[in-house]
Amino acid sequence: MGWKEGQGIGPRVKRRPRRQKPDPGVKIYGCALPPGGSEGSEDEDDDYLPENVTFAPKDVTPVDFTPKDNVHGLAYKGLDPHQALFGTSGEHVNLFSGGPEGTNNLLGDVGVNKGRKLGISGQAFGVGALEEEDDDIYATETLSKYDTILKDEEPGDGLYGWTAPRQYKNQKESEKELRYVGKILDGFSLASKPLSSKKIYPPPELPRDYRPVHYFRPVVAATSENSHLLQVLSESAGKPTHDPGTHSRHQLNASKRGELLGETPIQGAPTSVLEFLSEKDKERLKEMKQATDLKAAQLKARSLAQNASSSRPQPSSPDVGHCSWHMALSGGTAPVRASNFKPFAKEPEKQKRYEEFLVNVKRGQKDALECCLDPSMTEWERRRERDEFAQAALLYVSSHSTLSSRFTHAKMEDDSDQVEVPRDQENDVSDKQSAVKMKLFGKLTRDTFEWHPDKLLCKRFNVPDPYPSSTLVGLPRVKRDKYSVFNFLTVPETASSPATQASSEKVAQHQGPDKSRKPSRWDTSKQEKKEDSISEFLSLARSKVGPPKQESSPLVNKEEEHTMESVSDKVNKGVDSQTEGEGSRPSMDLFKAIFASSSDEKSSSSEDEQGDSEDDQEGTREADVKGSQETDLVETSSVAQASEPAPQEPAPFFPIQKIQIDEREEFGPQLPPVFCANARQKLEAPLKEKHKKNKEKHKTKKEHRRKKEKKKKHRKHKHKGKQKNKKSEKSSSSESTDSSDSQSDEEGAADLSPQELLRR
Amino acid sequence: MAFPEPKPRGPELPQKRLKTLDCGQRAVRAVRFNVDGNYCLTCGSDKTLKLWSPLRGTLLRTYSGHGYEVLDAAGSFDNSSLCSGGGDKAVVLWDVASGQVVRKFRGHAGKVNTVQFNEEATVILSGSIDSTIRCWDCRSRRPEPIQKLDEAKDGISSVKVSDHEVLAGSVDGRVRRYDLRMGHLFSDYVGSPITCTCFSRDGQCTLVSSLDSTLRLLDKDTGELLGEYTGHKNQEYKLDCCLSERDTHVVSCSEDGKVFFWDLVEGALALALPVGPSVVQSLAYHPTEPCLLTAMGGSIQCWREETYKAEDGTG
Secondary structure, eight states, X not given: OOOOTTBOSSSOEEOOOOOOOOOGGGOOOOSSSOTTOHXXXXXXXXXXXXXXXXXXXXXXXXOOOOOOXXXXXXXXXXXXXXXXXXXXXXSOOOSSTTSHHHHHHHHTOHHHHHHSOOSSOOSSTTOOTTSOOOOOTTSOOOGGGSOSSSSOOOSSOTTOOTTOOHHHHHHHHHHHHHHHXXXXXXXXXXXXXXXXXXXXXXXXXXXXTOOOOOOOOOOOOOOSTTHHHHHHHHHHHTOOOOOTTSOOGGXXXXXXXXXXXXXXXOOSSOSSGGGGSOHHHHHHHHHHHHHHHHHXXXXXXXXXXXXXXXXXXXXXXXXXXHHHHHHHHHSSSGGGOOSSOOTTTXXXXXXXXXXXXXXXXXXXXXXXXXXXXXXXXXXXXHHHHHHHHHHHHHHHHHHHHHHHTTOOOOSSOOOOSEEEEESSOOOOHHHHHHHHHTTOOSTTTEEEEEOBOOHHHHHHHTOOOSSTTOOOOBSOEEEEETTOGGGGSOOOOOOOOGGGHHHHHHHHHHHOHHHHHSOOHHHHHHHHHHSOHHHHHHHHHHHHSSSOOOOHHHHHXXXXXXXXXXXXXXXXXXXXXXXXXXSOSOOHHHHHHHHSOHHHHHHHHHHHHHSOHHHHHHHHHHHHHHHHHHHHHHXXXXXXXXXXXXXXXXXXXXXXXXXXXXXXXXXXXGOOHHHHHHHHHHHHHHHHHHHHHHTOOOOOXXXXXXXXXXXXXXXXXXXXXXXXXXXXXXXXXXXXXHHHHXXXXXXXXXXXXXXXXXXX | OOTTSSSOOOOOOOOEEEEEEEOSSSSEEEEEEOSSSSOEEEEETTSEEEEEETTTTEEXXXXXXXXXXXXXXXXXXXXXXXXXXXXXXXXXXXXTTTOOEEEEEEOOSSOEEEEEEOTTSSEEEEEETTSOEEEEESSSOOSSOSEEEOOOSSOEEEEEEOSSEEEEEETTSEEEEEETTTTEEEEEEOOSOEEXXXXXXXSSEEEEEETTTEEEEEETTTOOEEEEEESSOOXXXXXXXXXXXXXXXXXXXXXXXXXXXXXXXXXXXXXXEEOOSSOEEXXXXXXXXXXXXXXXXXXXXXXXXXXXXXXXXXX
């Protein structure tokens, strides 16, 4: 009859009897039928269909073979603009519409969506077609607008919510998926029954008193002699007794297995050296072996017994740990205790106690530790030592025997913090440089060291060994701290060099007759220095009285000093350089002042200050060093002060100097530089003079530099090129006055600086 | 020693160019007389060491075995062996006659700037830029040096040996004198990197040349400055200096292609001998006669006094 649109192909069929409404439980969703398809309508007008009417079979929608022309994943639809833009604002856009119904239903807002108009809908104009609609600002908020549940209740047991553990969820979902797959890809069909999920067993429950430590039981070879021991052992281990008769497969060797199989043993080379032994030897060996076995077995037995006795519940709690290590110690490894191993060799007392302890343990005393501990120790110390000993015993006993054969004791001590450095080192070159510039070769540029030639070298050179008794080669070395800054510095020699007498005489000449006739104030300074704190106190009080009073003789002295300084600066550089003959680099004390703790520095400086003239040398160097150190810090400030000479009366000089020293002592090297800079300068000058007196030549390079800078200053400012005249003297004296001013007011930075400013 | 002579000759300076020898070993790093001044050694940058008769201008032997350029060489007192050091950090002891390497002393960490025999040729002292002087034993077979003098803080540029002293100049600006007899080390600070040092022939002074274009004559015992000699140019290279055969003059190479002669006592420039256009790299002064060897580029020049006549008459 042909084919008509909408009809299937085939013989016409009678209408089937009315189908039962499918059970919701086994409801199957059709996949190919459009929602408002013919089925529903058919169902509806089923009622009045006559019996004899036949129908064409249903049309079958052909399989769609549209080739996939996009690069999306299978069944990916992309966004439906309708849905995305207008339809469902409250709904998740589900790209993979694996279960659109599911989500919609779950969210429970289907009804809301249904009532909503599609298309442009908004409260006001201005809402574009592509914009999301604003909320109704006039609408009243009701609770029903909110989701009260995050998701629909799980269909199964309500044990978990959406935060269900993964396994649980997966498990549930696998079922759910089966039921809720709404759309099946073309060419696929729904699985009829769910996959059987893998059953996962929970891990076994641990007994409550389980301890995750494995203890290896000593293996005892099963022999006739110790079978009873074995039994005891295995019983104590909680294992069924191993039948000694049945050997496991692994205990058989090839020949034994062959024997069992009935093979004839291989006739050939003997498999073991033992087979070469004569019968007698074999017997002897066997005896020996048995003897040792017996011994071992006895030991084991004893330790076992000990185990048993000590593993009984103990009433005192601290003893529990004790017993456990005791047990471990006494079990098995006890006989091979290393006697020569000394874990506490650094503390002989402790080592002694440890050894005692070991002996006691070996003897099997339970209170081994208690009786060997020092009774004078505190409880805490005892406990700690107990732990230490136990650990040491456990640790080293086992490892010692194997390790000791591989290592030997150190022949050289390498953990010492000392390193050998040459005792005498060539001094810093800066002073020598100036000496070279002045062409003052000789003592200043020469360093002489004791040097030991190799004996063989002497022999080869045909000269007698200058040091026949010494085994030293090269420069004598001393031990110093290995990782110390001081290794990289040289220690200046304190030896005095009498060579510069001539130069000092020259200085005297330059000073002129009027200068030289005066009693040297460096002597007074020394005297004053030797005086005790009364003068210090006095001067402190004096200096605290704002503007310093005039004192004639110090002024003269000062002028004198500065003349000397300037003269010697300019003309007698050689003196300086000569005086730098030794030890003129920033000495150790500087670095100690920086790196070492301040306490010892303080004490040493104070001692030096109060020391007599022999010590003066040392002290002055230190002072020099500090001075230069601090001068560096404050060079600028001193420049500022020195630049403007003000006709101020000089302050009492030495007292201030003393004060400075005191201040320094009080505050350490971190004194505010403004106060101490000039003090340092001042301090150095007398010291220098004193050196000359003593024919001691100590001058630091920094001092030298400072002087140069001072010169520069002078040149720069008002007194250009008039260094040697009275003016410069005055300026320098005023400079010193200024500085003493600045020193004298202790917290006077505030009022000093305005002063300075005013002067400018 | 010349004073007892009834009629002491006036000192003559070698200013007549007698010969110019093209050594054929690329740049000549050093030229050295042997002990009696009849032969000379040239150290080439082509890793060879050559023995010449400078007056005749004949090449006697070529010693090859160095791994890099040869920087210095010296002959033993008995002319039986040579030693040389070079950029291959090795010190080589040669047999003169066979031209074979007798010993090769390895141990220096840098190139060997200078080598010297001691008086009896039992020890070779080598100074290297690794700032050590090593004393190699020629008698025994031990591979290590007898002693390592590592007091210098920078490379050793020059080593000289007397009967009981070792004089070393270092780039750290110090001249160190190791007195084996006294067991002392004297370190004289000069300041500028030292290029060459030598003893005066009377053993009382040391001549020190440094990179500040100055030569200084220092008293050996006190380190005092006895004389200063300037006028030449030495600011870059390690140039040689020496004293004339009777300690009358101080001789130095210069970077301006001349050899400078100063009167030792007065310090006045006696002669600036033009050698060539480039740097005079090395020189050697005859031990007894006014004869000078200079090295410039790849050739050496032999200089004699004006009155010199070839007595031997051999060509």
